[in-house]
Amino acid sequence: MRILITGAAGFLGSHLCDRLLADGHAVIGMDNFITGSEANLAHLAGHPHFLFIRHDVSNFIFVPGKVDAVLHFASPASPNPSSPFGYVNLPIQTMKAGALGTHNSLGVARKHNARFLLASTSEIYGDPLEHPQKETYYGHVDPIGTRSVYDEAKRFAEALTMAYHRFHGIDTRIARIFNTYGPRMLLEDGRVVPNFLQQALRGEPLTVFGDGAQTRSFCYVDDMIEGFVRLLLSDYHSPVNIGNPVEISVLEFAEAINRLVGNTKGIVFMPDRRGEGDPQRRRPDISRAREVLGWEPQVSLEEGIRRTIPYFKEKLG
Amino acid sequence: MRILITGAAGFLGSHLCDRLLADGHAVIGMDNFITGSEANLAHLAGHPHFLFIRHDVSNFIFVPGKVDAVLHFASPASPNPSSPFGYVNLPIQTMKAGALGTHNSLGVARKHNARFLLASTSEIYGDPLEHPQKETYYGHVDPIGTRSVYDEAKRFAEALTMAYHRFHGIDTRIARIFNTYGPRMLLEDGRVVPNFLQQALRGEPLTVFGDGAQTRSFCYVDDMIEGFVRLLLSDYHSPVNIGNPVEISVLEFAEAINRLVGNTKGIVFMPDRRGEGDPQRRRPDISRAREVLGWEPQVSLEEGIRRTIPYFKEKLG
Numbered sequence: 307m308r309i310l311i312t313g314a315a316g317f318l319g320s321h322l323c324d325r326l327l328a329d330g331h332a333v334i335g336m337d338n339f340i341t342g343s344e345a346n347l348a349h350l351a352g353h354p355h356f357l358f359i360r361h362d363v364s365n366f367i368f369v370p371g372k373v374d375a376v377l378h379f380a381s382p383a384s385p386n387p388s389s390p391f392g393y394v395n396l397p398i399q400t401m402k403a404g405a406l407g408t409h410n411s412l413g414v415a416r417k418h419n420a421r422f423l424l425a426s427t428s429e430i431y432g433d434p435l436e437h438p439q440k441e442t443y444y445g446h447v448d449p450i451g452t453r454s455v456y457d458e459a460k461r462f463a464e465a466l467t468m469a470y471h472r473f474h475g476i477d478t479r480i481a482r483i484f485n486t487y488g489p490r491m492l493l494e495d496g497r498v499v500p501n502f503l504q505q506a507l508r509g510e511p512l513t514v515f516g517d518g519a520q521t522r523s524f525c526y527v528d529d530m531i532e533g534f535v536r537l538l539l540s541d542y543h544s545p546v547n548i549g550n551p552v553e554i555s556v557l558e559f560a561e562a563i564n565r566l567v568g569n570t571k572g573i574v575f576m577p578d579r580r581g582e583g584d585p586q587r588r589r590p591d592i593s594r595a596r597e598v599l600g601w602e603p604q605v606s607l608e609e610g611i612r613r614t615i616p617y618f619k620e621k622l623g
Numbered sequence: 624m625r626i627l628i629t630g631a632a633g634f635l636g637s638h639l640c641d642r643l644l645a646d647g648h649a650v651i652g653m654d655n656f657i658t659g660s661e662a663n664l665a666h667l668a669g670h671p672h673f674l675f676i677r678h679d680v681s682n683f684i685f686v687p688g689k690v691d692a693v694l695h696f697a698s699p700a701s702p703n704p705s706s707p708f709g710y711v712n713l714p715i716q717t718m719k720a721g722a723l724g725t726h727n728s729l730g731v732a733r734k735h736n737a738r739f740l741l742a743s744t745s746e747i748y749g750d751p752l753e754h755p756q757k758e759t760y761y762g763h764v765d766p767i768g769t770r771s772v773y774d775e776a777k778r779f780a781e782a783l784t785m786a787y788h789r790f791h792g793i794d795t796r797i798a799r800i801f802n803t804y805g806p807r808m809l810l811e812d813g814r815v816v817p818n819f820l821q822q823a824l825r826g827e828p829l830t831v832f833g834d835g836a837q838t839r840s841f842c843y844v845d846d847m848i849e850g851f852v853r854l855l856l857s858d859y860h861s862p863v864n865i866g867n868p869v870e871i872s873v874l875e876f877a878e879a880i881n882r883l884v885g886n887t888k889g890i891v892f893m894p895d896r897r898g899e900g901d902p903q904r905r906r907p908d909i910s911r912a913r914e915v916l917g918w919e920p921q922v923s924l925e926e927g928i929r930r931t932i933p934y935f936k937e938k939l940g
Binding site for chain 1: 715778
């Protein structure tokens with residue numbers, strides 16, 4: 307297939323490029339580098355089946371030649387309010403990527419009669435009142451909260467995708483992506499994986515906010531990409547959760563990182579700084595992915611962290 | 624003020640034009656007539672302070688001259704799946720009006736440093752699990768249901784409006800509009816007011832689905848418009864419910880209509896045909912409107928129906 311990937315210079319987008327090229331597809335990568343990084347695609351320069359187009363998907367998208375599939379991954383995606391890459395600091399761009407970007411990407415799919423895959427998110431569940439989250443859960447999102455620029459944009463993107471499916475017969479898919487980690491993730495992502503890894507590699511004590519009993523579920527990027535590929539090749543149109551259902555407390559996680567990195571500085575506890583709308587827990591129910599895609603994560607947290615350490619070492623110089 | 628009203632040829636938009644012109648403002652009405660009607664504005668032809676621009680707000684909006692306020696009311700708004708005007712039958716247009724239309728309307732407000740009022744909806748509460756609905760309720764909306772084309776578009780519009788307020792400092796307001804009735808409402812609206820009135824005026828028995836114990840809250844259009852004007856003139860930026868909190872069962876309502884019209888054919892009961900996502904109950908908590916705007920409905924249901932009957936008589940010829 308000849309596949310358009312928007313957000314190709316992002317964490318997930320760039321891994322998708324690699325995987326689909328390795329599978330023998332031709333890939334057109336598109337990015338405006340607001341949050342994506344040229345470094346994530348540098349190794350693909352000159353690849354005979356890779357074409358890069360620098361473009362903001364909020365504007366009309368033109369792709370030369372035939373397109374067989376469109377994977378819409380373009381969006382700021384970091385919840386970190388302290389980072390210039392955090393979506394709360396890019397509110398209009400985030401909403402445009404979700405609404406206008408999805409509209410334009412669906413337009414490409416419609417023009418070429420191509421299949422379409424939307425990168426949605428567990429954020430559409432908001433601060434969930436149901437655990438774990440099934441795809442049938444409607445979510446608990448504050449439509450006017452500061453995080454709504456991301457959550458509501460993605461909910462809108464899902465609704466628009468389904469509207470194109472129902473009304474225009476577009477062959478669509480929706481992946482609801484849960485926490486993912488691995489090489490090329492944003493160091494400023496703001497979530498615990500990069501925070502802990504950077505502290506551990508610098509030989510600092512890891513900072514745990516609150517008592518560390520709050521839990522997280524982390525999926526290694528290779529598992530996530532495998533899920534996307536299976537979904538793309540399936541003919542399933544309803545949303546599918548893709549994530550790791552293994553829940554681990556932040557404290558256990560900090561201890562594992564220190565052990566794997568060999569950091570002896572331990573852990574310091576700080577007062578809880580949970581921000582507005584920051585979910586206390588989120589964990590996917592992946593029954594649907596297991597059933598429809600025969601997919602579940604294969605990479606253990608230990609193994610995933612081992613594979614991620616070299617990237618952080620390099621970045622930290 | 625010189626005020627742009629999108630959706631000016633709609634039920635609420637046209638009443639807003641009348642009221643604001645009567646209050647001495649200059650009004651620019653905009654509509655593409657997808658669901659609005661030229662008849663609703665015919666009486667304003669030649670009015671010295673009224674300018675009409677036929678335009679689809681999904682496309683960039685240009686308004687000649689200065690604009691002091693933008694009231695974004697353009698959207699299909701009927702939940703009737705059997706009507707060509709129902710938003711489920713105009714899914715892409717509905718989503719474009721909510722996302723691109725709101726984006727373009729906010730762009731006008733930003734360019735002119737004008738105040739902005741978004742016509743949002745009780746539909747953002749979905750099929751609510753909380754009664755009555757306060758503005759702080761997050762809602763219960765299926766992001767991929769057939770009604771999501773309206774609900775999610777309006778949630779997105781609220782989020783975008785707040786983003787423009789927070790990030791660009793735009794002087795915004797959000798009205799969450801509950802069920803409204805009165806002259807110029809769509810006959811094919813699909814809700815019980817026009818259905819019952821048409822049956823009663825034709826001398827047919829009124830059709831009640833289920834046992835009629837399900838409740839509705841109806842606000843007369845003049846009350847609604849008064850709420851919009853007060854909100855526009857306020858400096859309150861969070862969403863405000865505008866609607867009538869008086870709950871009445873569908874059966875009581877049918878009996879009232881028959882009495883007021885003088886229809887002696889009574890009522891027939893049919894099996895419940897509640898569609899997907901169709902809320903069983905929805906009733907505004909208007910404490911905020913009372914407190915912030917000093918507003919509450921003044922027109923009784925009886926009086927409102929009396930004022931609405933002549934419109935339906937004329938429409939039915």
